[in-house]
Amino acid sequence: MTSTEAATPLATATPGLRPWLVPAGLVLLSLVPVAAGAARLGELASDPAVTAANARFVEAPVPVVIHIVSVTVYSLVGAFQFAPELRRRHPRYHRFAGRVLVPAGLLTAASGIWMTLTYDLPAKDTPVVDGARLVVGTAMAACLVLGVAAILRGDVTHHRAWMARAYALAMGAGTQAVIIAPFTLATGTEPPVRNTVLMLLAWVLNVAVVEVVLRRRGQLGARR
Numbered sequence: 001m002t003s004t005e006a007a008t009p010l011a012t013a014t015p016g017l018r019p020w021l022v023p024a025g026l027v028l029l030s031l032v033p034v035a036a037g038a039a040r041l042g043e044l045a046s047d048p049a050v051t052a053a054n055a056r057f058v059e060a061p062v063p064v065v066i067h068i069v070s071v072t073v074y075s076l077v078g079a080f081q082f083a084p085e086l087r088r089r090h091p092r093y094h095r096f097a098g099r100v101l102v103p104a105g106l107l108t109a110a111s112g113i114w115m116t117l118t119y120d121l122p123a124k125d126t127p128v129v130d131g132a133r134l135v136v137g138t139a140m141a142a143c144l145v146l147g148v149a150a151i152l153r154g155d156v157t158h159h160r161a162w163m164a165r166a167y168a169l170a171m172g173a174g175t176q177a178v179i180i181a182p183f184t185l186a187t188g189t190e191p192p193v194r195n196t197v198l199m200l201l202a203w204v205l206n207v208a209v210v211e212v213v214l215r216r217r218g219q220l221g222a223r224r
Contacts, residue, residue: 020083020085022082022083023079023080023081023082023083024079026075026078026079026082026171027076027079029171029174029175029178030072030075030076030079030171030174031174032173032174032177032178032181033071033075033173033174033177034071034072034075034076036177037067037068037071037072038068038072040057040064040068041065041068041069043057044057044058044061044064044065053122055120056119056120056121060118060119063111063114063115063118063119064111064115066107066111066114067107067108067111067112067114067115070104070105070107070108070111071104071108071170071173073100073101073104074101074104074105074108074167074170075170075171075174077097077100077101077104078097078101078105078167078170080097081094081097081098081101081163102144102147102148105140105141105144105166105167105170106141106144108140108170109137109138109140109141109144109170110137110141112133112136112137113133113134113137113138116130116133116134116137117134123192124190124191124192124195125192125195126192126193126195126196128196128200129195129196129199129200132199132200132203136169136172136203139165139169140166140169140170143162143163143165143166143169144162144163144166146158146162147159147161147162147163147166150162161214164210164213164214165207165210165211167210168206168207168209168210169203169206169207171206172199172202172203172206175202175203175205175206176198176199176202178202179198179201179202179205180195180198180199180202183198
């Protein structure tokens, strides 16, 4: 299974970019949530005092640990699937990485849904955000399944598209950090309505970017 030929839509649709610019940008986008996850794992490993901010994680660490580990693997390893040079020169690595990324992605989606349904979430997370998380997690898992089904029947084009969409949904946390952090730093507050709007905007932006790139690549292919 060549699970992440998904690299091609983003990379080939931006011919002016150097081959490693797209994966490097995706790694940078992942750094804030990955660092936050590492800090959370370190906290849980240190037998922390229970506070309002960490009570849900201390009392039920399994889903958050699964989520942090799986999304870290998915976001960082997945970024290099968008490097066309690596894919061309090392196809066996590309296929092996894909076999790791699919279960990591499914665990990311499933654990995200698990946390949403079982944790008492902070006040800044409105029911709209909770609902969006359930939709995003379900959609991400569906994209992964559709991507695997496509490559199993030899449909590389749709495989690439579904895998790119799954990755875009998973990267919502990175885009949210970029969008929300300036407002939080400027005001020192996280009002629920603003937080909800900006979190939804991040997911919409990620999906929109991928769909534009996929459409552009389709148009380029049609002219050949």
